[in-house]
Amino acid sequence: MMRAPAGELEAEAKSNPSIVTAADPPRASFGSRLGHLIAGMRPRQWAKNSFLFAPLIFAHELENPRLILLTVAAFFLFSLTASAVYLGNDVLDVENDRRHPVKRHRPIASGNLPLRVASIAAAILAAVALAGGAAISWRLGGVLLVYLLMNVAYSFRLKRIAFVDVGVIAMGFVLRVLAGAFAIGAPPSLWIFVCTFCLALYLGFGKRKHEILVAQGAGHDGTAARKALGGYTLPRLDFALGATGLLAMVGYLVYTLSPSTTERFGYLLAFTVPFPAFGIWRFNRLITRATRASSPTEAIITDPPFLLSGLLGLCAVVTIVYFMANGR
Numbered sequence: 001m002m003r004a005p006a007g008e009l010e011a012e013a014k015s016n017p018s019i020v021t022a023a024d025p026p027r028a029s030f031g032s033r034l035g036h037l038i039a040g041m042r043p044r045q046w047a048k049n050s051f052l053f054a055p056l057i058f059a060h061e062l063e064n065p066r067l068i069l070l071t072v073a074a075f076f077l078f079s080l081t082a083s084a085v086y087l088g089n090d091v092l093d094v095e096n097d098r099r100h101p102v103k104r105h106r107p108i109a110s111g112n113l114p115l116r117v118a119s120i121a122a123a124i125l126a127a128v129a130l131a132g133g134a135a136i137s138w139r140l141g142g143v144l145l146v147y148l149l150m151n152v153a154y155s156f157r158l159k160r161i162a163f164v165d166v167g168v169i170a171m172g173f174v175l176r177v178l179a180g181a182f183a184i185g186a187p188p189s190l191w192i193f194v195c196t197f198c199l200a201l202y203l204g205f206g207k208r209k210h211e212i213l214v215a216q217g218a219g220h221d222g223t224a225a226r227k228a229l230g231g232y233t234l235p236r237l238d239f240a241l242g243a244t245g246l247l248a249m250v251g252y253l254v255y256t257l258s259p260s261t262t263e264r265f266g267y268l269l270a271f272t273v274p275f276p277a278f279g280i281w282r283f284n285r286l287i288t289r290a291t292r293a294s295s296p297t298e299a300i301i302t303d304p305p306f307l308l309s310g311l312l313g314l315c316a317v318v319t320i321v322y323f324m325a326n327g328r
Contacts, residue, residue: 162231
């Protein structure tokens with residue numbers, strides 16, 4: 001087959017701007033590449049790091065500007081660490097992500113963000129976060145380091161093992177709460193850890209169920225993109241969701257009725273139980289129905305009933321802890 005002369009190709013490209021010749025590929029601008037880098041950092045996922053504020057709220061320190069600033073700083077440092085993990089994981093999983101119906105559109109998998117740029121950015125984010133955490137508290141820096149190392153192990157091996165992968169994700173949420181406690185120097189609460197771990201397990205199993213449903217809708221089992229899905233079945237996940245959701249609610253109820261809690265707030269916090277109960281029920285509905293969302297996190301942060309319930313529940317807790325209890 002004869003190849004058209006270069007002059008003819010250039011003339012055709014001038015007359016039809018949609019044609020790009022192989023000799024002159026388009027170069028991404030700095031602004032475009034920065035936009036893809038920020039997208040690869042997944043700032044929407046930073047909502048998970050709001051768990052850092054739990055110790056500040058329950059320690060009755062929302063009126064302390066210094067501790068508020070420390071918690072906000074810890075929130076952003078943990079977010080940078082998480083973004084470093086996201087970028088690093090996407091670099092390692094680039095080939096699998098390219099076979100995924102949704103993940104193939106991510107900046108690295110789509111080719112919009114070069115692997116080298118993503119790798120360097122991940123290293124810089126991790127270094128800045130660890131240094132910032134150590135500057136606030138060596139304990140906070142230690143939590144960030146443990147979170148980073150745990151996710152390195154997750155990326156290389158643990159994510160391929162069913163149920164272990166979700167356990168690692170749940171531990172990540174416990175570390176978020178621990179980071180919030182260490183940032184303000186508050187003693188960690190056992191019940192907060194129990195509730196957080198069970199709730200995080202529930203969210204993790206929900207994500208796996210969501211991924212299986214999406215894969216089934218696309219006509220495959222999803223193991224090409226996530227090996228651990230081969231160890232899950234929908235009946236097992238439904239049982240796990242029911243058990244962890246129930247444990248999370250029981251743990252929170254026991255916390256509201258424990259002597260240390262009732263001594264400070266009476267039985268008022270027990271009246272906030274319906275709010276997390278609704279959130280757990282709503283989440284289960286969303287992962288079953290909203291299978292087109294890229295993740296359960298995206299589904300819940302864009303769901304008005306879930307957001308309204310969460311906001312009302314937060315307002316109820318803050319009102320009880322900071323206003324009604326003070327009058328006792």
